Amino acid sequence: MKVGIFHTAFLGDIALCGLLIEALHKANHEVYLITRKTALLLYKNDFRIKECIIADKKKGLGKLKSIFSIANNINNLNLDVLLVPHKSMTSAFIASLAKVPKKISYSDTSLKAVYTELRIFDKNKHECLRCLDLAPEWLVNKNIYNEAVKISRPILIPGKNLSKFLSQEPHYFDNNLPFFIVSPGSVWETKKYPALHFAKAIFSILNMSKTLKCIISGTVQDKKDIDEILKFFEVFPELRVRIVDTSSYLPLDEFVTLTSRASFVVANDSSPIHIAAGSNIPTIAIFGPTTGKFGFYPTSEKNMILNYKDENGNTLSCHPCTPHGSHICPKKHFRCMRDLSPDILVESVRKLLPHLFV
Numbered sequence: 001m002k003v004g005i006f007h008t009a010f011l012g013d014i015a016l017c018g019l020l021i022e023a024l025h026k027a028n029h030e031v032y033l034i035t036r037k038t039a040l041l042l043y044k045n046d047f048r049i050k051e052c053i054i055a056d057k058k059k060g061l062g063k064l065k066s067i068f069s070i071a072n073n074i075n076n077l078n079l080d081v082l083l084v085p086h087k088s089m090t091s092a093f094i095a096s097l098a099k100v101p102k103k104i105s106y107s108d109t110s111l112k113a114v115y116t117e118l119r120i121f122d123k124n125k126h127e128c129l130r131c132l133d134l135a136p137e138w139l140v141n142k143n144i145y146n147e148a149v150k151i152s153r154p155i156l157i158p159g160k161n162l163s164k165f166l167s168q169e170p171h172y173f174d175n176n177l178p179f180f181i182v183s184p185g186s187v188w189e190t191k192k193y194p195a196l197h198f199a200k201a202i203f204s205i206l207n208m209s210k211t212l213k214c215i216i217s218g219t220v221q222d223k224k225d226i227d228e229i230l231k232f233f234e235v236f237p238e239l240r241v242r243i244v245d246t247s248s249y250l251p252l253d254e255f256v257t258l259t260s261r262a263s264f265v266v267a268n269d270s271s272p273i274h275i276a277a278g279s280n281i282p283t284i285a286i287f288g289p290t291t292g293k294f295g296f297y298p299t300s301e302k303n304m305i306l307n308y309k310d311e312n313g314n315t316l317s318c319h320p321c322t323p324h325g326s327h328i329c330p331k332k333h334f335r336c337m338r339d340l341s342p343d344i345l346v347e348s349v350r351k352l353l354p355h356l357f358v
Helices: 011-015 018-027 037-043 061-074 087-095 127-132 141-152 161-170 197-207 220-235 253-259 271-277 342-352
Strands: 003-004 032-035 049-054 082-083 102-106 116-118 179-183 213-214 244-245 264-268 283-286 303-306
Touching: 003 018, 003 087, 003 141, 011 037, 011 220, 018 032, 018 127, 018 141, 032 061, 032 127, 049 061, 049 271, 061 087, 061 179, 087 102, 127 141, 141 161, 161 253, 161 264, 161 342, 179 253, 197 213, 197 220, 197 342, 213 220, 264 303, 264 342, 271 283, 283 342, 303 342
Parallel strands: 003 032, 003 082, 032 049, 082 102, 102 116, 179 213, 179 264, 213 244, 264 283, 283 303
Antiparallel strands: none
């Protein structure tokens, strides 16, 4: 069958579709991904996907035009099935305009009447398994489904191209030394671990190993935090030379490839932890105002989640304050991140990957 996945949420959500894509591929379906332009780069090198279609929803006066344009692009694919993990009203409206015989979403989605089949949204499952659950047994048989459940993490296919990275760092892999990635950014301000905390943790980790190197990743929106991290190392030139900042130039597909070669990844509750899981790379995820209970925790075989806890092992009474984070701490103290010591992060790295520090 020709199966489309229509998903336009955050980057991490799109990455978490990787397990569903794997199951559909194993079931010998032609898979089409309809998503945001930026997210398409996650699957640039993916042989499992027949075609990727851009679906950028506009705002304001251009929104209605973009809705009809996306629906028309879906119609041109002549799909047999359309799977819609995104539960928004706009996604449902677009699905209603799509001329696809079978349209499937969750039982708690917007505009239920649009869909020919509704699947249970299990709040207790990880998001990658919830995406997998969108495929009925007539689409993904029980054996394939059970094999995917055993994996229970997204699967991404990294490419080999690192042309942009190597144009800046042509000799980076000459000595085949291990490196780790730090991603200090997030769409939400309260989900950002303080830049100075990150800097202190990187300082300690690099001092624990004479060969380990660090790559800092992010976007132009993360420049302020990354600049603060790098400023910390101005007085430590011997360590600064082991740090590479890729935030100004690295495309997403190359980030996927670099991540697949990293020894471990340190990131906030954001897309890099799911991209790392796509290649089963060890991950330390820093959860400030959020919690893994909402189904977006790291799924690499080796992983740790860091939440602030007091000397008695208790979290803050206000935690978690929101499923997705916010731009300002509702309590104005931001203790869930500020009071989470960099020493705890460093010790978590040591415990998770002791072989790197012998």
